[in-house]
Amino acid sequence: MNEVTNIMVVGIGGQGVMTAAEILADAALRLDHDVKKTEVAGMAQRGGVVTSQVRFGACVKSPVIIEGQADVLLSFEQAEALRWQHWLKADGVLLVNDNQLAPPVVNLGLFDYPENALAALHSGGRPMSAFNATAIALELGNVKLVNTVMLGAVAEALPFSAEHLLEGIVSRFRQSKPHLVALNERAFNLGRAASASQLARVS
Amino acid sequence: MAAAQQAQIGQKVLVSGNEAIARAVWEAGTKVAAAYPGTPATEILEYLGLYSDIYSEWSVNEKVSLEVAIGASLVGSRGFCAMKHVGLNVASDALMTLTLTGVHGGLVIAVADDVGLSSSQNEQDSRFWGRFAHVPILEPADSQEAYDMTRMAFELSEQFNTPVIVRLTTRVCHVKTTIAIYGEREAFSLGGFAKDPARWVMVPTVARTRLPFQAKRDLKLAQYSETNPLNFSLSGVDESVAFITSGPAFMHVQEAFPQSPVFKIGYSWPIPISALKNFASQYEKVLVVEETEALVETELKAAGVENISGKDVLPLHGELTPDVIKYGVAKLIGAPITSNLIPAQQVFPRPPTMCVACPHLGPYFALASMRNIHIAGDIGCYTLGAGQPWNALDTCISMGASMGVALGMDKGRGPEDENKAMVAVIGDSTFLHMGMQGLLNITYNQGNVTILLLDNRAVGMTGGQNNPGNGMNLQGEQTNRVDFAKLVEALGVAPERIRKVNAYELPVVLKTLREETKIKQPSVVITGNPCVLVDAYQPKGPLYVMENDCNGCGNCLDTGCPAISVTRRETVVKPNGREKKLAFVTIDTSVCTGCGLCTKPCAPDCIQPLSLRGDLSKDVSTSPSLGDSQ
Ligand SMILES: Cc1ncc(C[n+]2csc(CCOP(=O)(O)OP(=O)(O)O)c2C)c(N)n1
Ligand code: SF4
Ligand code: SF4
Ligand code: SF4
Numbered sequence: 001m002n003e004v005t006n007i008m009v010v011g012i013g014g015q016g017v018m019t020a021a022e023i024l025a026d027a028a029l030r031l032d033h034d035v036k037k038t039e040v041a042g043m044a045q046r047g048g049v050v051t052s053q054v055r056f057g058a059c060v061k062s063p064v065i066i067e068g069q070a071d072v073l074l075s076f077e078q079a080e081a082l083r084w085q086h087w088l089k090a091d092g093v094l095l096v097n098d099n100q101l102a103p104p105v106v107n108l109g110l111f112d113y114p115e116n117a118l119a120a121l122h123s124g125g126r127p128m129s130a131f132n133a134t135a136i137a138l139e140l141g142n143v144k145l146v147n148t149v150m151l152g153a154v155a156e157a158l159p160f161s162a163e164h165l166l167e168g169i170v171s172r173f174r175q176s177k178p179h180l181v182a183l184n185e186r187a188f189n190l191g192r193a194a195s196a197s198q199l200a201r202v203s
Numbered sequence: 204m205a206a207a208q209q210a211q212i213g214q215k216v217l218v219s220g221n222e223a224i225a226r227a228v229w230e231a232g233t234k235v236a237a238a239y240p241g242t243p244a245t246e247i248l249e250y251l252g253l254y255s256d257i258y259s260e261w262s263v264n265e266k267v268s269l270e271v272a273i274g275a276s277l278v279g280s281r282g283f284c285a286m287k288h289v290g291l292n293v294a295s296d297a298l299m300t301l302t303l304t305g306v307h308g309g310l311v312i313a314v315a316d317d318v319g320l321s322s323s324q325n326e327q328d329s330r331f332w333g334r335f336a337h338v339p340i341l342e343p344a345d346s347q348e349a350y351d352m353t354r355m356a357f358e359l360s361e362q363f364n365t366p367v368i369v370r371l372t373t374r375v376c377h378v379k380t381t382i383a384i385y386g387e388r389e390a391f392s393l394g395g396f397a398k399d400p401a402r403w404v405m406v407p408t409v410a411r412t413r414l415p416f417q418a419k420r421d422l423k424l425a426q427y428s429e430t431n432p433l434n435f436s437l438s439g440v441d442e443s444v445a446f447i448t449s450g451p452a453f454m455h456v457q458e459a460f461p462q463s464p465v466f467k468i469g470y471s472w473p474i475p476i477s478a479l480k481n482f483a484s485q486y487e488k489v490l491v492v493e494e495t496e497a498l499v500e501t502e503l504k505a506a507g508v509e510n511i512s513g514k515d516v517l518p519l520h521g522e523l524t525p526d527v528i529k530y531g532v533a534k535l536i537g538a539p540i541t542s543n544l545i546p547a548q549q550v551f552p553r554p555p556t557m558c559v560a561c562p563h564l565g566p567y568f569a570l571a572s573m574r575n576i577h578i579a580g581d582i583g584c585y586t587l588g589a590g591q592p593w594n595a596l597d598t599c600i601s602m603g604a605s606m607g608v609a610l611g612m613d614k615g616r617g618p619e620d621e622n623k624a625m626v627a628v629i630g631d632s633t634f635l636h637m638g639m640q641g642l643l644n645i646t647y648n649q650g651n652v653t654i655l656l657l658d659n660r661a662v663g664m665t666g667g668q669n670n671p672g673n674g675m676n677l678q679g680e681q682t683n684r685v686d687f688a689k690l691v692e693a694l695g696v697a698p699e700r701i702r703k704v705n706a707y708e709l710p711v712v713l714k715t716l717r718e719e720t721k722i723k724q725p726s727v728v729i730t731g732n733p734c735v736l737v738d739a740y741q742p743k744g745p746l747y748v749m750e751n752d753c754n755g756c757g758n759c760l761d762t763g764c765p766a767i768s769v770t771r772r773e774t775v776v777k778p779n780g781r782e783k784k785l786a787f788v789t790i791d792t793s794v795c796t797g798c799g800l801c802t803k804p805c806a807p808d809c810i811q812p813l814s815l816r817g818d819l820s821k822d823v824s825t826s827p828s829l830g831d832s833q
Binding site (some may be wrong): 012013025026029034035036037038039047048049061062063064066067068079080082083085086088090102103104105106107108109110111112113114120124143 | 217219345374377378379380381451454455457458459461522524525526543544545546547548550551552553554555556557558591592760763765767768769772784786788793
């Protein structure tokens with residue numbers, strides 16, 4: 001049987017969703033998997049919903065993950081996790097940055113930000129980890145590190161090792177910006193620890 | 204960024220269809236490549252711009268890009284142009300005659316359909332150009348095929364003396380799949396322009412002589428389709444339904460029904476009608492899975508094939524993903540449709556919105572506060588002005604349409620619109636693409652239209668590309684820069700009716716628009732502040748809200764700047780008994796650029812530079828930049 005791993009990365013334009021998906025795809029490629037990755041980069045504006053899908057395995061046909069078939073949902077924002085949770089398999093793993101980003105339509109009072117998003121997500125009974133990756137990134141000194149923190153979070157839910165994934169991240173700037181290697185390793189490990197502890201509690 | 208460009212023969216790289224096409228164009232020895240940006244095709248030329256041994260340009264519109272490619276072909280070189288689906292509508296005038304002249308050097312047109320409408324004004328099926336323009340169409344399903352077929356397209360073009368269209372969809376352009384590189388750049392030249400009026404000068408007498416050539420070529424192309432290896436079938440053990448499909452839908456079919464027989468069309472026009480008839484005759488039920496219109500299905504039905512289905516069970520619009528196909532097949536064979544999906548949750552919408560500090564925010568704030576105007580809009584980031592909180596754009600049709608539409612509204616108005624001012628809103632790139640002619644038409648016909656020309660020195664919508672408005676070319680080199688004030692004056696706008704404003708000076712923008720809409724002459728209000736995506740944009744230090752002084756009026760939220768968010772709401776009862784809703788705000792200082800727009804409607808003046816605040820310990824925007832590759 002052809003086993004394909006389906007990873008869905010979701011968030012908001014400008015958060016680094018595409019980069020995270022790119023790194024996951026590259027990691028799979030380096031292990032000689034067949035890989036397909038959607039990159040829907042439409043409008044340049046920030047603020048819209050962004051999703052990227054990575055599929056890999058011995059042989060991948062369609063690049064599209066269909067509803068109910070994702071093995072992992074990696075969400076960079078809380079409400080976005082709720083928006084896409086039904087894309088997961090019944091036993092799919094849900095990893096959520098529980099940071100909240102309200103769009104202008106919510107700030108204008110036209111819509112409400114969901115109050116119990118995390119509770120609703122938990123009620124699905126799936127393996128899940130929710131923690132504030134943005135806070136961790138800010139603590140480390142730059143909000144852009146969210147990306148690496150979230151990749152750390154997903155590391156335990158992949159069919160390859162966390163070290164392999166981390167190598168893929170740091171190799172991107174080991175030459176050009178060596179001072180960032182240690183910082184990204186820390187971000188990765190903090191994300192990994194945060195999610196591993198919660199996932200362990202579930203299983 | 205440029206995996207395919209750097210790849211050696213034998214290497215496997217994970218690239219998008221757009222990147223694969225660029226590599227193939229380069230390998231084919233192409234000398235000239237041109238395009239006007241348009242999602243999802245934009246990156247093809249951006250990638251080609253990285254190859255230093257090929258001339259590549261941003262053209263001002265798609266028609267010009269095709270004409271540039273035609274010129275290259277005439278002098279015996281290979282020429283290429285790329286565009287989104289609607290771009291070929293613009294270029295079609297050239298295409299419809301080019302098909303009569305034929306080509307000298309190979310000429311390939313890549314056209315990308317936005318199936319599912321991720322960022323376009325309509326959904327079109329570009330395969331129809333094949334029949335209409337009598338040209339062959341190749342239709343890749345993934346990056347490898349995009350690479351292979353683009354290379355083949357040049358050969359086909361020369362072999363049959365015709366332009367060739369490579370038809371793409373978003374799922375080819377923007378999906379990354381692995382390709383195996385097998386070529387280096389080849390040398391190509393057919394040696395110079397051979398003057399031949401009977402071939403290249405399409406006056407009626409000449410065009411008439413070319414028509415029989417075109418008809419003969421149609422026949423040859425149709426014969427070639429029957430035996431072309433790009434059209435092939437795969438057998439399968441589950442013969443309950445067989446499939447005929449093309450493009451990325453082939454991948455979706457294989458995903459959904461890996462055991463079923465399938466005929467894959469790669470050379471889409473002329474369709475291999477005999478081969479398809481033969482395939483269909485072997486099975487009881489055949490489903491045609493094509494994005495988006497029923498082209499193959501209609502042809503087969505017209506050819507008398509009866510056991511086929513298509514749009515009777517599949518949707519007429521959007522992508523035919525594996526789940527959609529399964530649903531259609533269930534309908535076809537009368538199987539029960541079951542679903543054990545987790546229910547979706549209702550979440551607020553999150554539409555794309557203008558960037559933090561976007562130079563369009565101020566003008567839209569002004570337009571939103573004006574009464575008695577009709578706003579004919581155009582296509583660009585400013586089209587988002589139709590949404591919240593501005594609701595200040597009333598029409599959007601096609602590139603440049605704001606000009607003609609506003610004039611038509613002016614001339615066609617009845618008593619209901621007597622006291623309305625007609626405003627046209629257009630961006631710099633759109634103005635240069637197709638708006639200039641419309642403005643000339645306004646001045647020539649003495650229309651009463653106020654034009655708001657939002658010059659942000661970039662093609663913002665498609666990612667901030669260069670254009671003549673910022674004076675930089677595809678490669679980022681300095682070149683001629685158009686002077687919009689001079690340009691519109693040359694098009695007939697009176698010098699005193701040309702007003703330059705700073706987009707962030709709200710009171711000035713508003714006053715200027717009020718004045719110009721009162722004057723019954725064409726006038727042009729021009730902004731000049733750059734898009735925040737481009738290098739010319741210079742951020743200042745962020746601002747913050749002095750929360751104790753904020754009175755909750757919410758005025759700053761009406762700018763639409765996404766850096767501003769509500770921290771707390773209150774409802775108070777005013778002395779007159781009416782309720783007033785208050786919204787107290789904060790500014791995300793990690794993204795605010797200090798443009799100052801939101802300070803303008805803030806009565807208590809409580810939005811101030813963060814640098815003036817005492818405690819700066821957690822100012823994230825001053826931390827070192829990271830190795831983020833975005
Ligand atoms: C015929 C056609 N070609 C290309 C496009 C893609 N497209 C949409 S808006 C746009 C240009 C926007 O630039 P500009 O007018 O300067 O406005 P901005 O987005 O910078 O505000 C382009 C290229 C299109 N919609 N139609
Ligand atoms: S890309 Fe530029 S023009 Fe478009 S919304 Fe952002 S800042 Fe404005
Ligand atoms: S100054 Fe105000 S409008 Fe400008 S970027 Fe900052 S928050 Fe947005
Ligand atoms: S405009 Fe000023 S007073 Fe009104 S909500 Fe904004 S910050 Fe507060």
